[in-house]
Amino acid sequence: MDYLDKPDNLGKANYISRKELLDQIRQLQFMSIELTLFLNTHPYDSAALEDHNATVTKLRRLQNLYNKRYGMLTPMSISRGDSWEWVESPWPWERSYEED
């Protein structure tokens, strides 16, 4: 999976839009679910294991980047500043925030 092997996609990720960042997070979450299902029945498959670890590593980095840049992704994120940021974050139907 060469797109995960690139030394640091995050350097490039610093310049991607909020929507693209969210899209990539969603894609990697799905990827990790799929690899989980495969690994549950193939626990010794080293290639799948490697891809799973690379996927989760990149996913966490993107989630942390989102958290730092835009705030809480879920209530289990870090809340920046002095107040509970979650109540200030957009509702799922407020899609326009993705265009920021």
Added chain:
Amino acid sequence: MKKINNKPCKCLTANRYEVETTSCIIPTPQRMANAYVPIQIYGPLYSPREGLAKGTIFPELYSPYPY
């Protein structure tokens, strides 16, 4: 020839492992269903973007319903 509903039924005398496509009742003794799934071999994957769009990251599992 055995009869079901007064009609001759071939399946009652057929090999019990054979699947009959006639309207006969399934012959006895019956076997419980045996599910079989071939083991999946790890190979090339879709990209995360393509995988999410298609609903699977495994090309061998991509099977859209033919509308």
